């Protein structure tokens with residue numbers, strides 16, 4: 162039981178928090194959230210807690226979490242979506258709160274396997290010398306002896322990420338209990354540390370991985386635990402869906418066949434007995450031909466329809482049966498077993514790694530031959546370089562209802578974007594949260610939106626489906642542009658739309674001396690750094706930029722949303738889920754498209770104001786927010802006191818100009 166008095170002591174005016182962070186004011190919403198989380202844990206309930214930017218939710222959950230971990234036998238688990246937040250919690254926030262509370266807690270961070278060095282793969286690195294500068298080998302070996310955690314964070318060769326991919330501890334190549342490095346394996350070491358920890362910080366992907374293990378015969382990654390706090394919880398559903406999906410990709414098949422051929426070639430040179438090389442090479446050749454024919458047929462299918470949905474029994478009409486491919490893959494696998502005992506250790510390990518990966522591919526193809534029909538959507542897609550068979554579950558609720566909720570006492574889901582229309586029902590429904598155990602708390606941002614921002618909406622603009630929309634939106638953008646401040650983020654709903662806007666705006670920006678940064682043209686961190694340093698810039702982004710960009714202060718002075726971010730209806734998962742919802746008698750627009758658009762819209766405008774001193778303009782070029790019935794729901798996500806100005810481009814320009822004059826910062830390049 163967490164003592165409520167300790168929460169009050171921490172968050173009270175002039176309490177522990179303020180004594181340790183003197184310039185900070187206690188925010189009532191932060192204290193309210195901490196109290197509510199405490200009650201949720203004490204009363205063994207679930208909580209959906211939406212806390213707008215600026216509430217300070219991290220400390221709100223860390224204080225009760227750490228008080229709980231200090232007195233309970235079992236650890237408390239915190240799960241995040243991004244590695245950044247995971248590291249920030251472990252390296253900064255948790256130690257800070259521990260110091261203030263004077264607690265001595267064991268903290269463990271567990272990351273995805275690919276973040277750790279695999280000593281076995283390192284042992285073979287010299288065999289891949291054509292793939293990296295071989296002169297680095299001695300230094301890499303030395304680093305592997307000295308590194309403490311063996312993580313990518315500690316990796317000293319940041320300029321060589323390609324080497325890391327050759328030695329990372331990916332699950333597919335792991336030898337598990339047969340590995341001679343088991344005792345000094347970094348993945349195992351991190352897992353062992355978790356067994357002793359009071360607080361364990363993981364990510365959502367690992368959380369699902371652990372949950373799946375708990376339901377199989379494999380050993381769970383985490384020690385027994387009763388309380389989990391999910392930060393960035395709006396990513397939980399999609400992470401779970403992706404995690405429970407299956408892929409079978411052409412590139413992977415070709416890569417592994419190539420690696421097996423190289424491996425056999427090496428064995429042959431070393432004149433290893435025990436393998437019938439002629440048979441194996443000929444099996445490999447036959448296999449390659451079958452795979453080629455199989456994927457060639459896919460390619461032709463995709464010329465007619467990309468993506469192409471597939472159903473149970475889909476493959477029976479193919480000329481090149483995947484069953485034959487599967488049998489050849491299994492035959493090769495058996496052929497490789499024969500020689501195992503006669504190899505020296507190093508070769509056995511290398512072969513084991515290949516066979517593990519090969520075995521996973523066999524299992525994937527097998528899955529596609531025996532597809533589940535209900536509640537899964539499966540399809541074939543290709544981008545000219547790779548053909549992929551993909552299958553995803555449509556719903557996550559049943560999996561969580563069966564494997565998670567009965568096992569834990571308390572769950573807290575928090576994020577700045579969980580609710581629709583001030584309710585957590587959509588989130589709760591998708592995750593199948595039990596209504597009798599689940600509460601919702603929604604806390605808006607404490608910012609002064611009436612002073613810090615304005616929303617501009619043009620009147621004379623056609624709806625986005627209209628062929629004149631792009632031309633007109635560019636015209637309005639150019640007119641309002643001088644009052645948007647020096648650094649503007651333009652968010653699009655598709656890369657295609659981003660590109661067409663870019664082509665149209667390039668000349669205008671050149672003429673005005675504005676630098677244009679485009680998502681995908683260079684690494685995100687580099688892009689953001691250059692954008693911040695530019696005296697006058699626009700950034701064009703889509704997808705992850707709606708939520709993954711944090712540019713406080715004058716680094717970002719306006720956000721421009723071109724259209725309301727409804728999901729692309731021909732995305733296979735979206736269209737599969739829409740179809741299934743309709744089958745269940747539900748309206749797919751209100752149950753899927755609209756809620757997803759609203760969450761994304763909140764994430765998009767949420768980029769603008771990140772702190773109490775930020776100022777900025779939000780420009781929404783989609784009038785449906787005012788003209789459609791559902792527009793009211795989008796508007797309800799906006800802060801109540803945010804001034805909204807609607808009108809001609811000239812009126813919006815004047816409003817923007819006045820806004821900056823009021824804000825005392827005149828960034829306009831007014832020519833009018």
Ligand code: SF4
Pocket residue numbers: 278279280281282330334335336337340341342343346347348349
């Ligand atoms: S146990 Fe797996 S990850 Fe660890 S060193 Fe061995 S092969 Fe690599």
